Amino acid sequence: xxxxxxxxxxxxxxxxxxxxxxxxxxxxxxxxxxxxxxxxxxxxxxxxxxxxxxxxxxxxxxxxxxxxxxxxxxxxxxxxxxxxxxxxxxxxxxxxxxxxxxxxxxxxxxxxxxxxxxxxxxxxxxxxxxxxxxxxxxxxxxxxxxxxxxxxxxxxxxxxxxxxxxxxxxxxxxxxxxxxxxxxxxxxxxxxxxxxxxxxxxxxxxxxxxxxxxxxxxxxxxxxxxxxx
Numbered sequence: 001x002x003x004x005x006x007x008x009x010x011x012x013x014x015x016x017x018x019x020x021x022x023x024x025x026x027x028x029x030x031x032x033x034x035x036x037x038x039x040x041x042x043x044x045x046x047x048x049x050x051x052x053x054x055x056x057x058x059x060x061x062x063x064x065x066x067x068x069x070x071x072x073x074x075x076x077x078x079x080x081x082x083x084x085x086x087x088x089x090x091x092x093x094x095x096x097x098x099x100x101x102x103x104x105x106x107x108x109x110x111x112x113x114x115x116x117x118x119x120x121x122x123x124x125x126x127x128x129x130x131x132x133x134x135x136x137x138x139x140x141x142x143x144x145x146x147x148x149x150x151x152x153x154x155x156x157x158x159x160x161x162x163x164x165x166x167x168x169x170x171x172x173x174x175x176x177x178x179x180x181x182x183x184x185x186x187x188x189x190x191x192x193x194x195x196x197x198x199x200x201x202x203x204x205x206x207x208x209x210x211x212x213x214x215x216x217x218x219x220x221x222x223x224x225x226x227x228x229x
Contacts, residue, residue, distance in 0.1 A: 005033075005035070006032060006040070007041050008030050008032070009030045009045035010041050010045050012028040012029065012056055012058070013028070013049050016049060016054035016119070019054075019055055020053075020055060026114075027109075027113040027114060028054075028057070029056075029058075029110075031058075031059045032059070032060055033061050033062075033063060033066060034060060034061070034062040034064070034071055035074055037060050037080050037083060046058060046089060049087065049118070050084075050088035050089050053118045054119055055116075055119065056113070056120075057113060057119060057120050057121075057122065058084070058089075058120070059124060060081065060121065060124065061124050062123055062125045062126060063126060063128035064126075064127050065141075065142065067132045068136075068140070068141040070141075079091075079123060081122065081123035084119075084121030088118070089119045089120055089121050090109075090119075090120045091120070091123075092109075092122050093125060094123065094124055095125055096123075096124025096155075097125075097127075097155040098155070100159075105122050108120075126155070127150040127153065129151060129154065160174070200223070200225075201219055201222065201223060204216075204222075
């Protein structure tokens, strides 16, 4: 992922090209949302992956909503997976709420790419159950019933039900796992809270091997400000 929407796909294509040049049996994987798949960066990454037969796997997380824009208004394509066809990539649409199906799709894509058969686009059809961000209120643009129905397809619930049907998971095991996770999270949070505050110059010292002149000047200004504070 990358904050500027879609640029991570170009980064992944560049990494895939490096793997190919170095003859490394590695694959670059990028993920992007349904809205992000409309960006030029995404299509450019697919194009170069197809033209140069790169080991790139692009996973489109189709949430149904790109913030407040529904999938139906986002693109006229019948599927998002088929956006890779023009680039010459293999395309596959998968139930993104089925963890086993997603694992199988990724295994297939990775094996193809590692053996020199080129990249692949996987569309994971799923749903964003929460708000897009803390600044978003999804109740403004989608119905309560739609979200309620989506919870019935939530992947962890489905996996839990499947494992219990095989007698491979119990409520006692789940309770023990949750307790273990709570202790782990608490320990990590406390470790963070106990971390000492970093000096103001730390924001400059770990960014560049050789600090550019303008940032060196800012660093000096920050140190002077700190001394006067």
